[in-house]
Amino acid sequence: MFVFCLGLSIAGAGAGCVVGDGAASFDAPPVSVRAAGTGSSTTGPATTGPATTGPAGDLVATWVDAVQGVYGNGLSAAALTRNALITNVRANPVMVSVPLATESYADEGGEPELRFQLRHEPTREVMRYLVSCALEEGQSVSYTDTSTGEETTFPGEIGICPQWAEGGIGAKCRQLLTACMLSRVNALGRHVTLSMRGQAFQEDRPELLTPAPSVRVVTVTEDGDPIPSFARCTTETSGASRDCGWTPGHIGTCTPGSYVYIGVGGEPLGDCEADPSSAAGLPQGDTVVRVCSGIRGCDSGSPDHIEPSEVRCSGRSEPALHFRCPVSGHFSVMNGPRTSGGGGAPGLGKVLGAALQKHKRFSVTSHVQPMPPPPPGAISIIEASFKPAEYPAPEARVFRWREGAFYGSFWGNKPLHHRLEEGMNEVTEDGEFHGAPGSGESIFRHAFACTGEYWTEQAAYVEARLCAGAGEDKDCVATSVGACGDAHSFTDCPPLDQCSVADGGRVEGDGDFQQCKGVLGGIWRHPITVYLNHPSDVIRASPFARMVSGALYVDAPLCPDPEDAP
Known part of the structure; x- marks a missing residue:
């Protein structure tokens, strides 16, 4: 299991957390920064590992369970759609063909397409969450900006694909990491805790992305401030x-x-x-x-x-x-x-x-x-x-609202919008970022989202959840395809059954969607399904079935199956 505190904020000010195995408690994924000419380092919103003692006061331990922990998020949708790595036409294919390691991104000696790209602060945000999703605790990627001497370290946390530290990754890792990052987008810039369920590399970590027997108390406010x-x-x-x-x-x-x-x-x-x-x-x-x-x-x-x-x-x-x-x-x-x-x-x-x-x-x-x-x-x-x-x-009782599934790939065959050309979303050696114009739609051609049975107006919901900007300047990180499975007919019925499996077989009853369709067909086999504690956690005005005393109360029938229509 992993419970993630959501925070890919459209406003760029979000924070969130993830509850997963063996992790500490943060209000954002940790990033260590060492300034030039200093002998000490300062750590981001919180630090990893066991609690430390200070010169005054008792030790207040950071919780580290064998079962789960709390991770933090804070990446904005704007950063995800305009960064110098994933949305850079030259860098995109290179980054998944080389190790996710310090040497690959070095200003001196790194891959030519990746050099200098981490001088862009929003791109460092993207790297922070990419490393957080991919690598596990004890692994990290560091970057030194040779123009300033500032060093930044991005620690691993969740560990979906820790093998990326040693070499390039294949389709399964790419899809799981895409789903991980999509699910952590937060339209409201609030600290939202969510449960992520799916089927990762069960032979190595069978508990990964499966519901856990307990969930830690969240230690930050909705604004991401420590309590x-x-x-x-x-x-x-x-x-x-x-x-x-x-x-x-x-x-x-x-x-x-x-x-x-x-x-x-x-x-x-x-x-x-x-x-x-x-x-x-x-x-x-x-x-x-x-x-x-x-x-x-x-x-x-x-x-x-x-x-x-x-x-x-x-x-x-x-x-x-x-x-x-x-x-x-x-x-x-x-x-x-x-x-x-x-x-x-x-x-x-x-x-x-x-x-x-x-x-x-x-x-x-x-x-x-x-x-x-x-x-x-x-x-x-x-x-x-x-x-x-x-x-x-147990996690399954704390997080009962199935928001939907996120899936696809940021990498592969022509993954980016056709408006993106070489030289766009790229950082020059002098640190200047040349951004791309807005696409007016999803910047990723193969990234998708479908909603659970209690949501209506699926396209509008996903747009509010995953898009930044407006009109021609709007960029989204995924395309809405309708309902993952069934949907209640509160308004017009959406396309149904975008995922052919409503409960993946590895953990019976955890309710993870599998075998999900893209816009032009094709099956994506490695989605991540998100469950919320409350249906308005990520979109304040989201339409959903009424909730009475914490229980689901549905007063609308299910949409008819198109195959059963007269």
């Missing part, structure tokens, strides 16, 4: 109301309106009281817990902060937290030591304590809200729809 509560405390601060020194836990699911109880420790919760006074006299534990509505962490004053009460549960010496499940049906758990921070570098005890803190386990139980008994013969709607709270919740 302050996950920063270190610079002074010693105590209690659950502090806005520093917290560690992200996992995301849980619950029935909206039901009562949820959560306790520290792996042992099951016994019978719990509803009255907060029941916790009187219980000793305070060494761990504080915060619960937030949705899939992000929160500060104490945030509207998403759920104010819980402490209650007594049988068989427990410490109080448990009691809260009402939010309308979203999702909650995020944060935890930390009761006291955090302090001057000076943390000693071994503090570091060890923080390391243990991040591996805290929690137990969760829930029950329906007490209600008056229904009239004879009637059924309580809440009871009928009640499902027990689950923590941590």
Whole structure:
């Protein structure tokens, strides 16, 4: 599985994340930059690898699971459609025939078609996400601008095609990487978390692009800014109301309106009281817990902060937290030591304590809200729809809205729009970028997108999702082909069944589209299917089936199959 925080922003200001195996938590794909004449490096929005300690405050660990992690995005559609590599007629075929490596792009000694192209900042954005999709942790590509001495390093993260570091890549890698980058475009410039599902190289990493058993709490805002509560405390601060020194836990699911109880420790919760006074006299534990509505962490004053009460549960010496499940049906758990921070570098005890803190386990139980008994013969709607709270919740339950599939290839047989000619979207040795005029349509001839069953006006949706500019200056990164499979007939029915397989066979039930068609026919065998936590995550005004208390509610029939039409 990979859950990606979306951020190929049309405005160029987006950020996002990806949840995938063995990764750390960022608000954008990391890029290290070393300025000329300096002896230290500064890292982008966040750094990879384990957490580090600073001169003040406790270590607040960056989560690295064996199951998944959170990656960040921020590439704009404008950069993807006007860059000096993929949309450069000369550079495009060369870059997939040589290693994705430092030597290939060097100003001195690199491939002639690739030299100097990374002097263009939007092209460096594209490289950042290309390396993020292709290479895995521990791999990287570096570039030194010989005109300024500035060095930039692009670390690998997801690892769809790590073999690209050694040599050219074939059609499967090209298609998977195209789908990876297309799916990370964000029209709103917001930090959007999404789930990406597909069939990669299962023999090497069978868990890649398949749903995981848990999802980490998102640690940045919709604007991509770090949530302050996950920063270190610079002074010693105590209690659950502090806005520093917290560690992200996992995301849980619950029935909206039901009562949820959560306790520290792996042992099951016994019978719990509803009255907060029941916790009187219980000793305070060494761990504080915060619960937030949705899939992000929160500060104490945030509207998403759920104010819980402490209650007594049988068989427990410490109080448990009691809260009402939010309308979203999702909650995020944060935890930390009761006291955090302090001057000076943390000693071994503090570091060890923080390391243990991040591996805290929690137990969760829930029950329906007490209600008056229904009239004879009637059924309580809440009871009928009640499902027990689950923590941590599996990825497939956190991300249930199938947005659609992205597929095609940025490389291959005449991949670029016919308006693009040699010399366009190219950087000269003096660093000047010669951009191409707008195409008015998709800049890539073989890049496509289809929508899931709950979306209408497919072409307009994909345009808002994947295009930048307007009129003749508009450039898109993919062409809309209609609905991937079925579609509800809210408005005019689109072309249906663009993908002949609605659930790829490698992981039964993960709902990944396969065998998808392009505009002129032909089958693309390596799409990536995107699932969202909420249907308006990527397009604020997107049309979709109504959602009641976190559940799908459809009041329109499916479009008729053309083969069944009279």
